[in-house]
Amino acid sequence: MKNLLSCVLLFFLLAACGSPTTAASTQAVVPTQSLPTLPLLDSPTEAVAPKAQPTAGNTYSVAPGGNDNGPGSLAQPWQTLQHAVDSVAPGDTILVQSGAYLGARIANSGTPQAWIALRAAAGASVLLNAPGPENWHGSILEIENGDEAVAYWIIDGLEVSGAPSWGIDSRGTEDYKNHHITIRGNRVHDNGLGTGRTGIFAAFTDDVLIEGNISYGNGEHGIYVNNSSDRFTIRGNTVYANANCGIHLNGDESMGGDGVMTNGVVENNIIYENGTGGGSAINMDGVSSSLVQNNLIYNNHATGIALFYENGAECSQNNRILHNTILMPANGRWAVLVADPACVNNQVFNNILYSYHSYRGSISFGDGIPAGFQSDYNVVVNAFTTNDGDTVLDLSGWQALGFDQHSFTATPETLFVNPAGHDYHLREGSPAIDAASSQGVTRDLEGNLRPAGDAPDMGAFEWGSSPPVGSIFNYLLFLLRRSG
Ligand SMILES: [Ca+2]
Numbered sequence: 158m159k160n161l162l163s164c165v166l167l168f169f170l171l172a173a174c175g176s177p178t179t180a181a182s183t184q185a186v187v188p189t190q191s192l193p194t195l196p197l198l199d200s201p202t203e204a205v206a207p208k209a210q211p212t213a214g215n216t217y218s219v220a221p222g223g224n225d226n227g228p229g230s231l232a233q234p235w236q237t238l239q240h241a242v243d244s245v246a247p248g249d250t251i252l253v254q255s256g257a258y259l260g261a262r263i264a265n266s267g268t269p270q271a272w273i274a275l276r277a278a279a280g281a282s283v284l285l286n287a288p289g290p291e292n293w294h295g296s297i298l299e300i301e302n303g304d305e306a307v308a309y310w311i312i313d314g315l316e317v318s319g320a321p322s323w324g325i326d327s328r329g330t331e332d333y334k335n336h337h338i339t340i341r342g343n344r345v346h347d348n349g350l351g352t353g354r355t356g357i358f359a360a361f362t363d364d365v366l367i368e369g370n371i372s373y374g375n376g377e378h379g380i381y382v383n384n385s386s387d388r389f390t391i392r393g394n395t396v397y398a399n400a401n402c403g404i405h406l407n408g409d410e411s412m413g414g415d416g417v418m419t420n421g422v423v424e425n426n427i428i429y430e431n432g433t434g435g436g437s438a439i440n441m442d443g444v445s446s447s448l449v450q451n452n453l454i455y456n457n458h459a460t461g462i463a464l465f466y467e468n469g470a471e472c473s474q475n476n477r478i479l480h481n482t483i484l485m486p487a488n489g490r491w492a493v494l495v496a497d498p499a500c501v502n503n504q505v506f507n508n509i510l511y512s513y514h515s516y517r518g519s520i521s522f523g524d525g526i527p528a529g530f531q532s533d534y535n536v537v538v539n540a541f542t543t544n545d546g547d548t549v550l551d552l553s554g555w556q557a558l559g560f561d562q563h564s565f566t567a568t569p570e571t572l573f574v575n576p577a578g579h580d581y582h583l584r585e586g587s588p589a590i591d592a593a594s595s596q597g598v599t600r601d602l603e604g605n606l607r608p609a610g611d612a613p614d615m616g617a618f619e620w621g622s623s624p625p626v627g628s629i630f631n632y633l634l635f636l637l638r639r640s641g
């Protein structure tokens with residue numbers, strides 16, 4: 158994989174330099190050893206949350222067999238993650254060498270200009286498989302002080318597995334919210350199996366960026382952000398086979414704070430095979446003024462995207478659900494649920510909302526029509542409800558209520574390249590091509606430009622599009638480093 162990526166990267170490096178020759182090929186390959194010192198790379202899509210700043214501090218190493226009384230250099234590395242995270246200053250980077258480690262609790266902070274990184278070294282396989290000695294909750298990696306906020310940390314490239322409770326666990330408090338925590342490119346799996354806990358968890362944490370992770374097989378949710386956290390970005394993750402939700406968002410008023418999560422973005426995630434224990438692919442309880450776009454959601458066994466309030470201080474409202482591709486299996490629930498009429502002013506545009514269920518379909522209102530609800534330009538099935546499925550409307554009956562005037566039904570076989578093989582790119586001639594409305598979404602799930610052709614396409618993939626050249630370069634660097 159790395160060689161392939163290096164070659165592809167080389168191709169674009171040469172192309173970008175206008176040099177079609179191959180003479181310099183061996184020299185032109187970016188050496189992987191240089192990658193960890195790069196500043197943070199642009200991810201496949203445009204940044205939404207504030208970005209981490211390049212660091213300018215010291216670089217330390219941790220390795221099995223190291224010595225915490227030494228200097229923490231590459232030649233004389235430290236041994237434990239706890240010593241490392243306790244020893245660094247703003248701007249520093251901890252490079253973790255291959256091996257298995259206890260986790261740690263991070264209790265100090267970087268600054269806006271000098272984040273701290275805890276990062277797998279290039280090419281290293283780093284496994285964190287048990288809580289550290291200072292941990293409080295049975296989680297493997299805890300980001301928590303208790304008396305003050307923890308902020309400006311990057312957690313990057315680690316495998317985190319086997320926690321008694323949560324895998325990666327950021328917790329502020331009602332009075333001291335954590336903030337600016339980036340959790341990127343980690344593989345987080347099989348945590349909380351005996352306790353029903355989550356892979357990646359962030360409570361009372363503002364401006365959290367959870368990006369490019371793989372979270373699977375955890376005992377509760379794949380990713381869980383809660384407790385009034387605002388301006389969250391959950392982007393480009395692959396989330397599968399978790400017992401409950403793929404991504405759970407919960408304002409959770411009972412824990413204090415304002416009980417609402419606002420101004421978040423959930424985009425470009427691939428979410429499948431979650432929810433066997435109940436829980437939506439994307440579950441939004443007390444989430445407002447947020448954007449859910451370009452997600453691919455299939456074979457999840459509860460609801461696709463649910464807007465409701467159970468613990469949140471208000472019903473999820475003023476959200477935009479755009480350009481998602483959702484396919485519900487025969488044992489799933491509705492593709493989109495607005496559970497309560499108090500969930501006002503939500504918009505559902507440009508999605509593919511398919512279901513294999515015998516009577517559950519595209520959109521369900523749990524208890525009447527919410528004020529300000531708008532939906533249109535979706536691919537749908539002939540099943541809608543305004544009373545939690547007691548009565549099922551076909552598309553014309555639903556349109557008579559004023560919704561989905563430009564939406565239409567279509568089968569997966571006419572829409573997608575290979576639905577049986579879970580390839581949900583649009584096929585040539587797909588009725589979803591150029592059939593969406595302009596909602597200001599400029600990229601698709603893969604970072605390709607949107608719209609291509611005459612108009613945007615419905616669903617998460619824009620047909621016949623390609624990424625801008627600068628994005629190709631950054632995306633390949635991103636993949637190369639993750640594959641390392
Ligand atoms: Ca809030």
Ligand SMILES: [Ca+2]
Nearest residue numbers: 609610612614
């Ligand atoms: Ca198009």
